[in-house]
Amino acid sequence: MAGRILEKSITEVREKAKIEDIVGEYVTLRNAGGGSLKGLCPFHDEKTPSFNVNPSRGFFHCFGCQEGGDVIAFLQKIDGLSFAETIERLADKVGVQLQRDDGDTPQERRGPGRGKLVEAHKVAQEYFAEQLMTPDAVVARRFLADKGFDQEAARHFGVGFAPTNGRLLAQHLRARGFSEEELKVAGIVGSWGSSRFEGRVTWPIRESNGDVIGFGARKLFEGDRIAGKYINTSETPIYKKNQVLYGIDLARKGLQLSQRAVVVEGYTDVMACYLSGVTTAVATCGTAFTSDHGKVLRRLMGDFKGSTGEIIFTFDGDAAGQAAAVKVFAADDDFHSPTYVAVAPDGMDPCDLRLRQGDEAVRALVDSRRPLYEFVLRNVVGKYDLDRADGRVDALREGAALVSSVRDRSKAAGFTRDLAGMVGVDMEQAAAEVRRAQSRGQRQQPATPGRQQATPGEPAPAAPVQRVPDLRDPRFAVERETLKLVLQHPIAIGRSTAEVGPADFTHPVYRAVWELVAAAGGSVEGAADPQWVSRVRSVTADDRLGQVVSALAVEPIRAKEPDPSYVLEHVVRLREATLARQIADAHSRLQRSDPAGEAYLEALGELNRLEQQRRALRDRITTS
Template sequence: MAGRIPQSFIDDLLARINIIDVLDGRVQKLKRAGKNYSGLCPFHKEKTPSFSANQEKQFYYCFGCGAGGNAISFLMEYENLNFPEAVEELAKAAGMEVPKDDNPQQREKEQQLKKLYDLLAEAAQFYEDQLKGHNTRQDAVTYLQTRGLTGQAAKAFSIGFAPSGWDNILKHLSKSDTDQKLLEEAGLLIHNEDRDSHYDRFRNRIMFPIRDQRGRTIGFGGRVLGDDKPKYLNSPETPTFHKSRELYGLYEARKHSNKLERLIIVEGYMDVVGLAQFGIHYAVATLGTATTAQHLERLFKLVPEVIFCFDGDNAGREAAMRALKTTLPVIEDGKEARFLLLPDGEDPDSLVRQEGTLAFTERLDSALPLSEFFFNSHSEQADLNSMDGRARFSTEVLPAINSMKPSLLQQMMLDRICELTNLSLEQIQTTVNFHESVQTHTPAPAVVSEYDYSEAPSYEESQPYNYADYSSEDHSFEGHGYENTQFKSGKKQHHRPRSNSSELSFEQKLIALLLHYPQLASEYQFPEALKSDTDANSQLLAQLVAYYKQNPTASLGQLVVDWREDETLSQTIVELYEISTSLEITSEEVARAYLQDAQHGLSLKALEQEISLLQKKHSLSKEEKIKLVQSMQQLNQLKTTSKT
C-alpha cells in the first residue's frame, strides 16, 4: 500500500465495523455482561474473564494485562499485523477499498523499508543454505553437533553459517552501488572509509536470524568459530533493528503457543535454542544488551510471569542484579518476576542437556520471587545486629523500593524491612532521611531589599501557597451534582492511572472529563504556567486539550489511532476512559460547571508554582519583584473566591 491512509477513511471504517464481530471467534467465552461484553483475554493467560468490550464506544480493554484499543489495534496485536495491513483486513470485511493518499515521502520510506526486509530475508536464506550446502566448512557442523543441536532445532530457528572471506554476502546480494548502500544500511556490510570499499560484517560465524513479532528477519547474531573477537557479534542499530526493544526467540515462542503462561529471559542464543529442543519453548534472550524496561513492559503484556535465568558465576550474578534494578520500577500487582541462578559453570543449554526437561522445569518452578531475591541479595553483606548495619542496609534498599509503583507488593516489602531491622518504618525513614528524598523542600523566601512591601498583601507569612489546601481529600465540588467526586493532587504521577476513579489525580479526572465531553475543550484555557510542568499528567492534559481543539469531533477510536505510535499513551487514554465511567457527571451542563471549578483550581496551582520559582531565586530584578507581588495578590483573590 502506498502512502498514508486518509484519516477520513479510517474514521468511516471504524464507524462501519462492529468490534464485537471482530472479537467473536478470537476471544474465548465472549458474552454480553450488561452494557459490555466480557471474555478471556487472548493476549495473556487467564482463567477468569478480565477482557471487556463496549459495543457502543467500539473499544476493548483488559483489566488483567492492560491491552486496549479499537478494532484496528486488536487486529494488529492478535494477528501480528502492521497498521496498514490491519486497515486492509477490516476494509475487506466491510466491503471497502482503501484509498491511497499520494504522499511521496511516506511512499519512499515504506519502499525503502520493504527493500531492507527483503534483503535481510535473502541474507538469512543465504546463510541457511551455506550451513546445509556441500561446501560448508566441517568445523561449523562439528560445532553445532558438539553443542548437541539437532537439524530440526536448527531449522526451527533458521540457523545458518557465514563463510570465511570478506565479500561473500556482498557478491551474492549486491548488483549495484544502490544495493551496497542498502546492505550497509541493513547492517550486513561495513564501509571502509580509507579505501572507500565495503566488506562483510559477518565472517566465519554461526548465524542466528533475529525476527520481529511478524516473523520478518530484522537483524542477525553471529557466534565466531575461531578465536576472533568478539565472540558474539550482533547487527548494529538499523531502521529495522533496535536491540533495546527486540528479544531473540520471542517470535518462535509465540508461534509455538499463543497462550504462553510465562517467559524465561536467558543470556545467549544457544540457551534459547537448546531449551526449545528439550521442549521448553518459552525462552528469550536479549541482544547484546542488559534487559531494559521496554523489554519487560512488552513481556508483561504477553504473560503474567517472567523468570530471569542466569549463569551462576560472578557475571551471571551481576546480570541478575541489573535485571532486578530494571524490574523494580516496572513490576505491578498481578505480575510476577522471579530469579534463577544456575550452578557455577553451567548455563541453561548445558544444564537442560545434563539433567533433562523435568528437572530443569522443577528448577524454574522453584525460582526465587523478586522480593525474596531482593532481600537475600542485599542482606548477604549486611550486619543486621548493629544499628550502623541496619542503617546502611535501609539506606541501600529503601530508594530501590521507593522506585516501585504503588502496590501491595511495595507495601509488603516495606513491612519486610521493618521485620529485618526490628525498627518501625518511621524510625527507618528518620535514620536515612527518607522523607527528604521524596518530599518537596519548601524554599526560603527570596531576599527583596529594593522594593517597598509595606502595601503588599499578606501571604501566609511568606510561605508558598499549598495547592493541597484546595484539592485535599476533604474538599468536594458541591452544588453541581457531583458531591462525591473528590480531587487529589500534589504528587508527581506516572501516565498509567490507578485502579479506580477515587484514586485518580486532579489532572487525570480532567482528562477523563474531556474524553467524555471533548466539545468542552474549546471552552478550556490551560494555564500558561503549567505548560512547562514536568508532571506527566499535566503534559497529557495539555496535549489532549490541544488535540481536541484541532479535532473537536474526534471519537475515542480516532484518538487511539492518532496516538497509536505511543503505546503507553494510547493505553492510558483507554484505561482512563473505562475507569472514569464511575464519575458522577451525568450531563454536559454538569460537566461544564465541573470544568469551570477545575480550571479555577489549576489557576491556583499555576500561581503557586510561579511564586515558588520566584522565591527560589537569591535575588530578584525590579520587574520580578513587582511580578511576585502581583502574583501574590492574584493568588489571594482566587483563594478568597474559592472560599466564597
Template sequence: MARLADMAGRIRQDDIALVRERSPIDGVIGEYLQLVSAGGGNAKGLCPFHDEKSPSFNVTPSRGLYFCHGCGVGGDVIKFIQEIEHLSFAEAVERLAAKAGVQLQYEEGGYVPRKDGGKRARLIEAHQVAAEYYAAQLGTAQAEPGRRFLMERGFRAADAAHFGIGYAPDEWEALVRHLRGKGFTDREMVEGGLCVEGRRGPRDRFRGRLVWPIRDVSGDVIGFGARKLLDRDEGPKYLNTPETPIYHKSSVLYGLDLAKKEIGRAKKAVIVEGYTDVMACHLAGETTAIATCGTSFGDEHIKVLRRMLMDQAEGRGEVIFTFDGDSAGQKAALRAFEADHKFGSQTFVAVQPDGLDPCDLRVQQGDAAVRDLVASRVPLFEFAIRSRIERFDLDTVEGQMKALDAVAPIIAGIRDAGRRKLYAVNLDRWLGIMDEQLVLRRVNEYMKGATPAPRSRPKADPNDPSLELERELLKMALQRPATLGPAYDTLAPDAFSLPEHRAVHEVILAGGGVAGAVAPLEWSARLRDLAPSEETRSLLTRFSVEPPKADGISDDTYSRALLARFMEVQLTGHVAALKSKLGRLNPVSEAEEYNRLFGDLVALEQQRRRFRDPGSQEW
C-alpha cells in the same frame, strides 16, 4: 485514538474498511480456536488470552466484534490479529489484507507518512534471502566448525533448522555476490547492515561465523547475531547487526516470534542471556524463553514484553530472569530489580548455584534440569535483598546494622503494605537480629519521606440499579439504535453517572447519534475509530456484544421502557435538587424566585409522571 490517527496518514481509511469487510471475524478467529454456536448467529469458544474451563469468549459476526466476559478483552478483527499475533495496527491490517487479497494504498502526509514502506519491504526481503543463504551454507564442508559447535552444545541438525541457524562463509564478498545476483543494490546491503562499506565496495559483515537470524514479532528476519568460530578472527565473540531502519536492538527480543503465543497464554516469560540459552530452554520445554540481542534488558524491552504478557496491575503474570551465578550475573539481576516497578507482573530470578547457564546445564544434566532451574525461581525482591546483605559481616552487630540500613530502603519502596511487612519480618530472620520491631521501625523511618501513592477512585457497585439502567440503555443504543428514536440523542453526557458510561455516550453522539446509525458492521467500526482511549474502546466492544436483559420483551418495547425509566431518574434528581433549593428560600421575602422555582417544580413533576407511563408517549 492516536493509533487510528497514525493510520490515517498511512493506509487509506477506505482500504482499512475493505479489509474489515473481507475478513469475516468468525472465520479469522476460527483459525485460532474452536467456535460453537451461541444462538442468534453468534459464536463462542475458549478464550485464547486466558485459561478457562468453560467458554466465555464471544464472537458477534453481524457487528464484526469479539469480547471475552472472563478477562474483558475485545475488539474487531484487526484488534484480534494485533493481540494474538502481537502486531502493530498497521502490521495487522497488512496481514489481513494479504489473506483477503486487498491491495493496500498508502497516503503521504497525516500523522506518520509511510514514506519508508518500500524501503522496509526491500530490506526485509534482503534479510530473508540472506537467512536462506546462510542456512544453506551450514551444510558445506567449510561450515564444519559451526556444526561441531552446535553438536557440542547438544543441538541437532533439526534444531538448527528450527531456529534457522546458518553459516557465513569465511570470504569477503560471498553474501555480496549472492545478493547482487538476486537484484539487491549495494546501498540496500549496507543500509540493512548486511555488509559494510570498504575501499573497494561493500564486503560481508559476517565472515567465518555461525549465524542466528533475529526476527521481529511477526516472524520477519530483521538482523543477525554471529558467533566467532575461528581463532584468527580478531572480532568480538558475538557480533550483531548494527542499528538499521528495521533493526533496533533496544526493542528486539530474540526468540519472541517463537515464544509470543505461549507467553500470552501462560502469562509467563523467561529472560535468558544468549541465543543458545533460548534454544536450550525451548528444547527443554520452557517455550517462553527470550533474550536480548547484545544489550542489557531495558525500558523498550519492557514495553514490548508487557504487550506480550497483556501485563496488568493485578500481578498475575510472571517474568523470570535467569542469570549466571557469577558477579556479572548478579549485577544484571540487580539492574532488572531497578525496573521491577515497571511491570504489573510478578518478577523473579532463577540462578543456577554452580554458575551453569541454561545451555551448559542442558548439556550436563538434561532437559529436566533446565525446567527445574526455572521452577526454582525466587522473587526479585528477595534476590535483591539477599544479594545486598551478603556484602556484610553478619556475625557482628555492626555488620548486621549496616546491612539493615543498606536494605531497609528497598523494603520501604515496596508498595503493597502486606508484602512490605512480611519482607521486613524475613529480613530480621535473614540478618539474625531477632528483633522484628527494630527492623519494622527502621523500615518505617525510611518511609517517612516517601510520597504517598495516589488514592484510587472507589469502584462503583456493579449491582446498583441505576448503573444497570445506564448499561442497558447503552447496549440498546449500540445494538438496536433504531429502536430508541431521536429522544436518546437529546440526552446530555452528564446524564450518565459514571465517567466511562459518559465516554461511551459521547462517542455515540460523535458518531452521529442513534439517528445516524448505519449497518451494524460499519456502525461498530465507526464508533471504535472514534473512541478516545483503549478503555472506552473496550467498553464499546463489551456493550456491543453483551446481550441486553430484555427477558422476551420486544426490542421496541424494551428500548421505550429503558429510555422512559432513564429520563424519569434524571427528572427525579432535578426534582430533588429543586425541592432542596426551595427549602432554603423564604416564600415571602424571596417570593419571586420562590414562585418561579415552584412553577419549574410543578412542570418537572408533570414530566416525571408522563415518563412513568411510557406507553402514553410518542417517541
C-alpha cells in the same frame, strides 16, 4: 516503478484482512463483551487495558491514547510502513493478487521501505541456513553439536553460517534483485561491501509475527577481525535493540497459555530451554533487559493487571549476574508483572545445565524460581561486614528500604523476618527500620505511585526513591555541585578533575552521570564544545538519566561566578571524602590484624600513605 494499486484491490485487502488476526500478532486480545475484544495498547504503556478491537467493524480504538483506525492504519502505525507497503504486506498475507494501473506514482518515501528490508533479511537467513550444510561450515556444526544441538534443532531455530568470504552474501542478494542501498540500510552488508557476520554462526532475530529483522552471530575463528564473541545487527529502521527479543516468535503462543516468560542471556540458552520444554524463553540481543522489553512480554501474555504473568530471569550466580539482577530490580516497577530469579547450581547457564544434567534439570531450574527482590535482598545484605556493628546498621537500613518498596504488602512481613535473620537483629528492630523506610518513601512519593517526588526543575532520578537515596540528600551536595560545575563551566573546571574518578561519587546516579562525562571526553574536551551538555546527554539512551543531566545543567551554581578557588574547594572536598572512606577501611583492617603479622604492617603503611594524601589535599586549599 510499479503502477498505483487499484482501489478495488485495496478494498479487497481491507475486507479479507481480519483486524483481530493482524492485531493479535502484536497484542493478546480477550473477549470484552458486546462483540468487542480488549488488550493492552501497543502504542502507549498502561496497566489496565483500554485498547479495543471491534472485528465486525474492522476498527480499533484506544481510549487511553486515542489512537484508532482500520487494519491498514494499525499496521502503518505499529510497523512504520507507508500505505503502499502496508497493502502489499497484507495482500501477501491474505492471498490477494494486487492489480495496478499503467501509470507511475511518485515515490512515497526516502530510502528502502520496511517490506524490502524484511525481504532482504528473509533471503539472507535462507542463505545462511543453506551455508550451514556446506563443508566450510564444519566448525559451526561442531560448535552446535558441542552445545547439544543437532541438525533438526538448527533447522527449527533457523541457525546458519556466514561464509568467511563476506562478499558472497552481498553477491547472492544482489543477484536476487536487492540494491546496494537496501543491503546497507538493512544492516546486512557493511559500508565496505561485505557481510557484517562473516565466518560466524548466525541466528535470525524475528518479530513476534515471524518476520526476520536482524541477526545475532558468534565468533568461530581466531582470525576474526571483529573482537566481540557475539555481535548483533546494528540499529536500523526495522531493528531497535531495546524492543527486540530473540525467540519471541516461538514463545508467543506459550506466553499466552502459561503467563510465564523466561528471560535468559543468550541464543543457545533460548534453544536449550525450548528443547527442554520451557517454550517461553527469550533473550535480549546485546543489551540489558529494559521496560520496553517488559511491555512486549506483558502485551503478549495479556497481563492486564500486572499480577498474573511472571517474568523469570536466569541470572548467573556470579558478581556479574548479581549486578544484572540489581539493574533489573531498579526498573522493576516499570515491568508491572511479578519478577523472579532462577539461579542454576554452580552458576551454569541453561545451555550448560542441559548438557550436563538433561532437560529435566532445565525445567526444574525455572520451577525453582524465587522472587527477584529476595535475591537482591540477599545481595544487598551480603555487601556488608556483619561482624561489625556499623556493617549491620548499614545492611539493615539498605535492606529495609528494599523491603519497604515491595508492591505486595502482604509479603512485606515475611521479608522483614527474612531481613532480620540475614542481618542478625531481632524482628522488632527490623520492622521499625522498615517502617522508617516506608515513612521516608511516603514523604517523597509523588501522585504517580512508585516514582520519586521531584522538586521544581528536578526530574525523577534514574531509579525509584526506595532503591537509591534522594538526589537532594545533603550527603551528596558536594557531588551534585561538582557535576554542575563540570557541565556548566567546563572552562573553569579545566583539568582540576583529572584526579577524580567514579569511586569519588557515592550516589549511583551521580556516579553514572560522571561516567557519561568521561565517556563524552571529560571536561577538558567540553571546554571547547559549545554543545557540551548535549554531547554528554547523547551518550546515554536512558531518558531518566538524561533528565538528571539536563537538571544539573540548568540548576544555579551556588557561587555567582565560580572562580578557581571555588572549583578547587569542591574537587578537594570530593577527593577528601573518598580518602576518608579509604582511611576508615584501613583503620578497620588494622584493628582486625595481628600486630605481629604482615597484614598489620601493610594496613599501617597504607594508612600512613592515605593520611599523607589527605594532608596534601588540605594544603592545596590553604595555599590557593
